[in-house]
Amino acid sequence: MPIRLHNTLTQQLEVFTPLHGNTVRMYTCGPTVYNFIHIGNLRTFTFQDILRRWLRYRGYALDHVMNITDVEDKIIASAARDHKTLAEYTAPYEQAFFEDCALLRLERPERVVKATDHILEMAEAVQTLKAKGCTYVSEGSTYFRIASFPEYGKLSHNNFDGIISGARVDVDEYDKADARDFVLWKARKGDEPFWHEPIGDGRPGWHIECSVMAMKYLGETLDIHAGGVDLIFPHHENEIAQSESITGKPFSRFWLHSEHLQIESQKMSKSLGNFYTLRDLFEKGFSPESIRFLLASVPYRKKLNFTFDGLKAAATAIERLRNFEDRLKTAKLPDQTAGAGAEELAARAAKAVAAFESSLDDDLNTAEALAAVFEFVRETNTTLDQDRFPEANRAGALNVLNVFDRIFDVLRPNEQVPGLRLDLLAQPESPVGLTDAEIERLIEARTAAKKARNFVRADELRAELVEKGILIEDTKDGVRWKRK
RNA sequence: GGCGCGGUAGCCAAGUGGUAAGGCAGAGGUCUGCAAAACCUUUAUUCAGCGGUUCGAAUCCGCUCCGCGCCUCCA
Incomplete structure (x- = not known):
């Protein structure tokens, strides 16, 4: 069965296959490294991890690029406040990001690229856009003129014809020709960091980095571009405008967006005090596996209600699976059994795997995939209770769990993962260490x-x-x- | 104002025309010297409400109520 994914561009489920051979070229928007990432970011990164694993499970090779945004307004302001250079300021957060990813078992993309390593290419891209007549200069900054790109709005399905009443159109300090035009290259300002490029002294706008880095490493047309729903507009819309103006070709064939999560049914926000980083959750005693399980258990296009009860439930559910695995590995099983035969039990395991697979093929329906696994656990426990589970079926049953864990990856407790900071995990109190x-x-x-x-x-x-x-x-x- | 999403058991949450998955919690049971742990069974005549279409609707259509997102930095 083919993989079907929901494409924001068409607002439909589409059968996915890569454009070139067997390799999926995928670009995902990574973190802006001005702080520790929060649980909401991790939902999106977990979705991308499940996507990666599922594509590989289905036999595809991956060329996945993720960016690190390390030059941007908030970073500049924070670095200036702390009297640090951009790199000095961002390095610790970048490192923390990778530690968090390792703790949550998020696979590292094939390439992780930084904005500040691609300033020249960005400046060149702005020059190209200028040569194509897509830009104008205002107060030294170069803007993209959306009127030059008739398809603007095709991703977010916004119609920009005429006036949109009620919308808060924020024409900021710069003099933009159209409220929706966006900056490609910001003129040097005050003491802010800048680069000396032919386009002028200044720094890149936010959107251009993704267009440039994605196309540099993956070519003019990507298979998949993914991120959180908030990036649909304006970030991804702008990436399309820039990239397609340069190449005249579709920038990405599939656009995938994950919904936000809520905390205890409320919007996550700093003012509500429900803004959690991984470290916060570890301090409360929750394990990385519980967090990963909860984040992965709700299909990515649904809002996820992230609650502490949910984390406890996730921990219990994982424990159930681990107990089952332990039982399967260690139980003494009969060679011969009455009743249900080995063939029937083998078919049951095959059915569980098939149900798991077709659920994930269906736009990564993780909730349904989990149901298939738990149903198999219950059925098999019953058979084991009745002493009717023969040795010959042990491997087949364990295979169901192996398939499950290739994607969900929650059965093994954290151990020697390179870069893993076990010291960040809350240590369970073990008063006396008995051998x-x-x-x-x-x-x-x-x-x-x-x-x-x-x-x-x-x-x-x-x-x-x-x-x-x-x-x-x-x-x-x-x-x-x-x-x- | 525009575009879009959602309201399914105590909680989380699948299911988009054929008669309500799964997890957690709760209740009962098996096992046990008693427990614990583990495992099993069980828990929605009903899917926000009201109409309509249909042989048949949680699923399609209309209206109403409620909650939310984007349109502005944001996973």
């Missing part, structure tokens, strides 16, 4: 006491273990334990 051998010895003593029907002693030993953060599970296959 495995010590734990085993205490459990053996308890088992012996139980056998001797000395339940007082057995309960003492159990209490001691619980106190030290060890969870005892008496199963019919013997005692299992795990650290809490």
Whole structure:
């Protein structure tokens, strides 16, 4: 079954295939590094990660470029306030961004590129636009004239004919010919950083960096361009105007946009005090896997209500899957079973994988994909309970989880991921560190006491273990334990 | 004013014409010396409301109510 994705350009679900061979050329708008990224940013980056993984699962190779915006008004203002250069100011946030991504298991794009490494190309692009008659200069700054691009508005489906009453048209300090014209190259101003280029002393406008870097690395027509819904207008609309004016070709075939999330049913905003970074959530004791699971569990085009109850529910759901995996790996299984045969059970696993796949093929319907997995877990647990799950089907069942985790990636706790800052995670209180051998010895003593029907002693030993953060599970296959 | 989205069980949330997925919480049960953990079962005659189309609607159409987004920096 083919992958179908919702294209903002056409407002429809379309079958996706790359333009050239097997490689998907994808560009995503990365962070502006003037602060730590927040949970809303992470929703978008998680969506892009799921998209990456699903495209690869379906056999495509990726050439994915993500930009880092490291020159921009807020950065300039903050750097000036702190008496730092742009690079001095942005470097720590850039590093923090990659740490956050690693903690959430977000795959690194094939190329991560910075705006300040492409100033020359941007200035050249502005020159090209000037030569094509798409620009004008006002007070030293160069603007893009949207009247030169008749298709302006085709992405956001805004109609700019005539006056839009009620809209707050902000004609700022610069003298723009049309309120919607946007700046390509800002004239040098005061003490602000600037570059000396033929187009003039100054710095690039925001939108031009994405057009330039995307086309430099991926060619004139991308397969996919993605970002948050807020970028549809004006950022992506402007990217289209610039890029297509330069090349005369479609800039991107697919435009994918992820919805915003809300916090406890409210808009996330600094003034409401519900503005969370990953670090904030770690301090509250939530794990990266819980956060990733919650962010991934709601299809990307739906608003996601991000709540602390939701995070707890996500943690419990992951625990259920981990328990299931553990059971599958360690259970003693019969060679022969009555009732449902190996073939039927194999078909059940195949059906679960097929349902998982078709859900994600359908515009990345992660909620439906999860349902397929949990249904399989329940069915298989039942069969295991009945001692009717044969050894021959073990691998097939584990494969369902492997397929699931290739995309969701929440079954393994964080460990040695390069660049991973485990120190940022809230450490669970483990008052006393018992070695495995010590734990085993205490459990053996308890088992012996139980056998001797000395339940007082057995309960003492159990209490001691619980106190030290060890969870005892008496199963019919013997005692299992795990650290809490 | 323009464009667009949404209102499904206590909470989160699939489903866009064929008779309500899944997760969490709750309740009951299995297991156990008792527990815990784990697992199982169960939980919406109903999909904001009112009309309409249809053999049949949560799904299509109209109206009403409520919430939200973009049109301005923003994931």
